[in-house]
Amino acid sequence: MQIEEIEIRNYRVFRHVRIRSVPRLCVLVGANGTGKSTLFDVFSFLKDALSMNVGKAIARRGGYRELASREHEEDPIELTLRFRMEIAGHSRMITYQLQIGLDASLRKPVVMREVLRYKRGSHGRPFHFLDFSNGSGYAITNEEDFNRPDEELDRDEQALDAPDILAIKGLGQFERFKAASAFRAMIENWHISDFHVSDARPSQEDGVAEHLSTRGDNLALVANHLYENHPECFARVLDAMHRRVPGVSIVEPEQTIDGRLVLRFQDGSFRDPFIARHVSDGTIRMFAYLVLLNDPQPYPLLAVEEPENQLYPELLPELAEEFRAYAQRGGQVFLSTHSPDFLNALTLDEIFCLRKENGFTTIRRASDSENLRALYDAGDLPGYLWKQRLFEGLN
16 A cells, blocks of 8 residues: 555645655655654654544644644644555555644534545546544445445444544444555554664563564564564564674674563674674664564555664665665655765655745655756766755755
8 A cells, every 4th residue: 555645734834735646765855944854743643643533633733723834723734645555456546635623612623524535436536435524424334335336335324422533543443444444554554763772772671572663662672573583584684784784794682681682783803792782873773774674564654754864874875775675565665864875875756855935835856857857867866966956946
């Protein structure tokens, strides 16, 4: 399942932006304050709204008037995602549209409209398989019965417990609502990284963790899980570390006498290994990224801000290759960067440029620039073009 289009209205610096034909590897560039972190926060907001509710997700961001675009605090916030998934043997473009606004009588944010729609056939308008407004609406229970006309499909009328609860939160639990269930599962499994080297360093108590947390504080446990249960994945991590990081030949999780797990790194120049707290920040970060990118179950969406931090510049093209390989295996990747070395490993089609115009942000694919396309086709690399300030309007 891949997101192919994102449209955002009235969300902080995004008064109205639309990203079309989103690639599997999508990299954002732009000056500070143009909204790279805000785009990632849209993903976090949807995940928070699903796991809690819309009201709590907005409260975590300072309230509705802080979340809405400046001077448009009374206008609704609208988020639209278009993605492909297979239904009844056919790949279909599905649209999820969410509109949130302030209810004057309740004095709190509510879900004004929530729609999930796609075309049942090759012609005609998309059919609404889920349609809710202000806490009530319907969902189609036999959406895969394509032999029946639209008017004969079975509608399940529902009333939610509160007007700030997403309909996909409840209905997505049931397999009979195919698109809602798949979309809910996709959001629940998004990984928006907030990695901190200081959290990844300490040894940890004995336990089990299959997937790296957003902060990376269970790195040793996940490494141990890969080591014991997915040796082929751990071997890929070791091979990449050996190729990408000079001097590191072996990385192994080790259990201490008191039940803690520590990571031991072997430098080929020395006889004895050393534990993680004596390893450089860049080595820990690279190892954490490789563990994340070699997860046996790729996240449907992985978002990482500025992966170049604390890494030697010559490692960045190698890291870009690892992210692209992950995307090709099935996990869509969103990144932001300020690094020319990282950009040099990308194609123009993978780069999206953010810039401010009259106080709000616009987003444009780098390959849409005729000048950049001509220079790139002539052999110039994107990072060098960025460094020479040739990305129009971004400097």
